[in-house]
Amino acid sequence: MAEKQVVSSREKILDVGEARFARRGFAGVGLREVAEAAELSKSTLFHHFTSKAALYCCVLHRVLLRLEESLRPALERSGTPLARLEGVLDALIDVLAEHGATSRLLLRAIFEDDDLPEESLPESDALNATLARILSSMEALIRKGVKEGQFRPISAKHTVQTLIGATVYHFASGDFGAQLLGQPLFSAEAVKARREEVKSLVRFGLTMPESAPAGEPS
Amino acid sequence: MAEKQVVSSREKILDVGEARFARRGFAGVGLREVAEAAELSKSTLFHHFTSKAALYCCVLHRVLLRLEESLRPALERSGTPLARLEGVLDALIDVLAEHGATSRLLLRAIFEDDDLPEESLPESDALNATLARILSSMEALIRKGVKEGQFRPISAKHTVQTLIGATVYHFASGDFGAQLLGQPLFSAEAVKARREEVKSLVRFGLTMPESAPAGEPS
DNA sequence: ATCCTACCCGACCGGTCGGTCGGGCGATAG
DNA sequence: CTATCGCCCGACCGACCGGTCGGGTAGGAT
Numbered sequence: 001m002a003e004k005q006v007v008s009s010r011e012k013i014l015d016v017g018e019a020r021f022a023r024r025g026f027a028g029v030g031l032r033e034v035a036e037a038a039e040l041s042k043s044t045l046f047h048h049f050t051s052k053a054a055l056y057c058c059v060l061h062r063v064l065l066r067l068e069e070s071l072r073p074a075l076e077r078s079g080t081p082l083a084r085l086e087g088v089l090d091a092l093i094d095v096l097a098e099h100g101a102t103s104r105l106l107l108r109a110i111f112e113d114d115d116l117p118e119e120s121l122p123e124s125d126a127l128n129a130t131l132a133r134i135l136s137s138m139e140a141l142i143r144k145g146v147k148e149g150q151f152r153p154i155s156a157k158h159t160v161q162t163l164i165g166a167t168v169y170h171f172a173s174g175d176f177g178a179q180l181l182g183q184p185l186f187s188a189e190a191v192k193a194r195r196e197e198v199k200s201l202v203r204f205g206l207t208m209p210e211s212a213p214a215g216e217p218s
Numbered sequence: 219m220a221e222k223q224v225v226s227s228r229e230k231i232l233d234v235g236e237a238r239f240a241r242r243g244f245a246g247v248g249l250r251e252v253a254e255a256a257e258l259s260k261s262t263l264f265h266h267f268t269s270k271a272a273l274y275c276c277v278l279h280r281v282l283l284r285l286e287e288s289l290r291p292a293l294e295r296s297g298t299p300l301a302r303l304e305g306v307l308d309a310l311i312d313v314l315a316e317h318g319a320t321s322r323l324l325l326r327a328i329f330e331d332d333d334l335p336e337e338s339l340p341e342s343d344a345l346n347a348t349l350a351r352i353l354s355s356m357e358a359l360i361r362k363g364v365k366e367g368q369f370r371p372i373s374a375k376h377t378v379q380t381l382i383g384a385t386v387y388h389f390a391s392g393d394f395g396a397q398l399l400g401q402p403l404f405s406a407e408a409v410k411a412r413r414e415e416v417k418s419l420v421r422f423g424l425t426m427p428e429s430a431p432a433g434e435p436s
Numbered sequence: 437a438t439c440c441t442a443c444c445c446g447a448c449c450g451g452t453c454g455g456t457c458g459g460g461c462g463a464t465a466g
Numbered sequence: 467c468t469a470t471c472g473c474c475c476g477a478c479c480g481a482c483c484g485g486t487c488g489g490g491t492a493g494g495a496t
Contacts, residue, residue: 024245025246026246027242027243027245028243107325
C-alpha cells in the first residue's frame with residue numbers, strides 16, 4: 001500500500017500551507033491555523049517538517065517542481081525557438097491560471113527576500129536550484145531565437161496593467177530580481193535600459209488596435 | 219512655528235513604517251520595531267495613529283500621494299498622448315528608482331488583499347480614491363492615443379524578466395488586479411486575452427537586436 | 437508477546453503580538 | 467499661580483506566536 005489515506009497528511013499540510021502562505025504570506029500565517037485547516041494537531045506539523053520556515057520552503061519547492069513539470073514538454077518539443085517559447089508561455093499561463101496560489105507564491109518568493117530567516121535551510125537550497133534550472137532553460141530558449149512576428153491586439157486596460165505590472169515588478173524585485181538580471185536593479189545602466197524597454201513596450205502596445213477580435217463581444 | 223522639530227514625529231513614524239512594511243510586509247513588522255527605529259515609545263504610535271492597520275494605510279496613502287504629485291506635471295503637460303505617456307512613465311520610473319520602498323509597497327498593496335482586516339478603515343477609503351485617480355488618468359491617456367513608434371533594443375535577460383514579471387504579476391494580482399482590469403482575471407476570456415498579449419510581447423521582444431546601442435559599452 | 441517504527445495528540449513553554457491605561461512634561465492661556 | 471492641552475512615556479494586559487515534551491496508538495517483524 002503506497003498511500004496510507006486518500007491523501008497523505010504531508011500532502012494535505014502542503015496543500016493548506018500553499019493556500020494560506022499565498023494569501024497572507026509567511027509572517028501572516030500561524031501554524032495553528034494551518035493545523036486546524038489540515039485537520040491535524042499542530043504537533044503533527046513538527047513531525048513532518050522541522051520548522052515553519054522548512055514548511056514554507058517545501059511548499060515553494062513543490063510549486064516550482066510542478067511548474068517545471070508543466071513546462072518540460074513544451075521545452076523539449078521540437079520546432080523553432082519561437083514556437084517552443086510560445087508553448088512554454090502557454091504552459092506557464094495554464095498552470096498559473098489553474099493554480100491561483102502559485103503565482104502569488106512565486107511573486108512573494110521573488111520579491112520578499114526578508115520573509116525567511118537569514119540562515120539557509122537545506123530545503124531552501126534545493127528550492128533555489130530548481131528555480132535556477134527553470135530560469136536558465138527559458139533564457140537559453142529566448143537567447144537562441146531572434147525572429148520577427150506579427151502583432152496581436154491589446155486593450156488599453158491590458159496595456160496599462162502590463163506596463164504598471166512589469167515596471168512595478170521590476171523595481172520591486174529587490175536582490176532576487178537583480179540576481180535574475182545579473183546586474184543591480186537600481187544602477188544607472190539598469191534604470192536607463194528599463195526606461196528604453198518600457199518606452200518600446202509603450203510604442204508597441206499603442207500600435208495595437210484597441211478592440212479585441214478574439215472573442216469577448218461585451 | 220509650523221514644525222516642532224527638524225522632522226515631526228508623525229513623519230518620522232511614517233518614514234520608518236514605509237521602509238519596514240516594504241521590506242517585511244504588514245504582518246511581518248512589529249510596532250515595537252517601528253517605535254524603536256523611530257526613537258519613540260510604542261505608546262506614542264497610538265497617539266498618532268489609531269491602529270496598526272491605520273498606520274499602514276497612512277503609509278500607503280503618503281506613497282500614492284507622492285507618486286501622484288510626481289506624475290502630475292507629465293500628465294498635464296501639452297503634447298501628443300504618446301509623448302505625455304512617455305513622460306509619465308519616465309516620471310514613474312524615476313520615482314520608483316529613487317524610492318526603493320515605493321514599488322514594493324505598491325506591489326503589496328495591489329496583490330495582498332488579505333493583509334489588512336476586512337473592515338474598511340476611513341484611511342483605506344482615502345487610499346483607494348487616490349489610487350483610482352492615478353490609474354484612471356493613465357488609462358485615459360493611453361486610450362486617447364493610438365500611434366505607431368520605432369523599436370528599442372531589449373536584451374534577452376530583460377525580455378525574460380519582463381515576460382515572467384508581467385505574467386506572474388497579472389495572475390498574482392487577485393481581486394485587486396481584477397478590479398483594475400474590470401473583469402475577472404481567471405475567466406476564459408481574460409486568460410485568452412492574456413495569452414495573446416504575451417505572445418505578442420514575445421514576438422515583439424524577439425524582433426529586438428540583443429546588443430544595446432544606447433550607451434553601456436560593457 | 438515483544439519490540440520497533442511511524443504517526444499523531446494534548447498540554448505546556450517562554451516570548452512577542454497589538455493595544456490600553458494613567459500619568460509626566462513643557463508650553464500657552466487665563 | 468493654576469488650568470489646559472498636545473505630546474510622550476513605562477508598565478501592563480490578554481491573546482497568540484513558534485516550538486517542545488511525554489505519552490498514546492496502530493501495524494509489521496521477530
